[in-house]
Amino acid sequence: MMAEVQIVYEVKIDQPNLPEGEPIQIPGLGTFENGGTYDVSEAEAEAYRSFHTRQVPKIDEETQSIVGADVELGPTLAQAAENMYGVSVEEVNKTVTVEDDSKDFPETEPDETPTPVEPPKPPVFGNPPVENPDENPEGSDE
Amino acid sequence: MPGTGAQGFLGVAIETTSGTYLAPVKFVPFESESLQYMQDTIWRRPIRQSADIVGAVDGNVHVEGDITMEAFEDVVAYMLRAGRNTYTKSGTTPNFSYDIVGAPNAVPNKTLSITVVRNGIVFGYTGCVINSFTLSIEDGLLKFNPSILGRDEAVQTLPTATWVATQTPYGAGKYSIEIPTATQVFDCDNFEFSVDDSGEPQYRLKNTGRGAQFIAFGERTTSMSMARDFETRAEYDTFKALTAGSITLTASKGINNSISINMPAAIRDTYEVGLSGQGDITRAQINFNGVLDSNGNAYKITIKTQEDLVVP
DSSP states (O other), X not given: OEEEEEEEEEEEEOOTTXXXXXXXXXXXXXXXXXXXXXXXXXXXXXXXXXXXXXXEEXXXXXXXXXXXXXXXXXXXXXXXXXXXXXXXXXXXXXXXXXXXXXXXXXXXXXXSSOOOOOOXXXXXXXXXXXXXXXXXXXXXXX | OOOOGGGOEEEEEEOSSTTSOOOOSEEOOOXXXXXXXXXXXXXXXXXXXXXXXXXXXXXXXXXXEEEXXXXXXXXXXXXXXXXSEEEEEEEETTEEEEEEEEOOOSSOSOOEEEEEEEXXXXXXXXXXXXXXXXXXXXXXXXXXXXXXXXXXXXXXXXXXOOEETTOOOOOTTOEEEESSTTOEESSEEEEEEEEEOOOEEEOOOOSSOSBOSEEEOOOOEEEEEEEEEOOOSHHHHHHHTTOEEEEEEEEEEETTEXXXXXXXXXXXXXXXXXXXXXXXXXXXXXXXXXXXXXXXXXXXXXXXXXXXXXXX
């Protein structure tokens, strides 16, 4: 199976202090060989931002205390590359066709009579509730 | 939000102009750091019918602290570039060799910008030099502990780190220790080599900030220590006679990846041997001082790496 992938960045690795072919790791993106140029898909670019997600404190104006946190996506790859030694990123917009390996598993015939699944019981906190309090009212001697 | 050390990172760059920040070009895996901005604040206590501090006046500032890390040959080569040494590079891509010997100069030839990111906050330390360093083997792991002195600190743009994926530390089975040089021995552990250049920040009158004008070096002490199984009096007698000898430790991962430490004229400063318990192996704890050899060197470090040092 072939699939179309949207390419949004072209990443070039050029760290002159290291030999050609030296593996360079960019956290959140992957490992690349020095001197190489690589395509980055839209999904990979989004994964990069997710990897660099950070928590921003939510501060209560009155008490000036931290009451929670908001999650902020990390910088885009293009933004991050502005301060990344030996890595240049160019925004591109192209589509490439690649082999889709997501359907390598053999398809199986669906079971015609699905087994009913019992819904999970809600968790019980503290003492379990009395099912019918009228049957044994509190304070009864019987 | 509160953060942990896991989120932090540290990078270095060799400065073009000492004290002028450069963004990192080499990111350094490390175990801990303690770089601090040290202010010699003057706390005012004039006599004016008061027993309290009246105020604070700007004092001189400098940077100091230690970094603890596994010893990687490419990182050690970078850091020692800002030491008080003569630094000779040879080789061609992809394999380089760096020879480092002590020099008598008052200031280093190069200084470092060290960027530390703590919980997402950037600290840019400038004019940093290696005041002292140790290379030691702890539980089989070669470690490098540089002690830093720097001129100043300021916030900088958050860099994005990249990492050399193939960095591997030196572990057990990677060492050859020769006492004397060319005679390998197998009775030794607890190795430590250190160089201390007695650096001190130097302050001068100026209107361009409060940071130290430069870091000056003083007397240098090169030393080595180790423990050996005690079997004969031979080494003890050389200790008593103050006999100088060459010692070499080489940590090697391959023909082009190694760190070799040579003390060409090591004299035993102390030699301690005792009976510490019924079940204890009788061992000697030996401390050496490095003195000048006929070439004028108290130590020589040779680093083999694929790193082609970027020196502006």
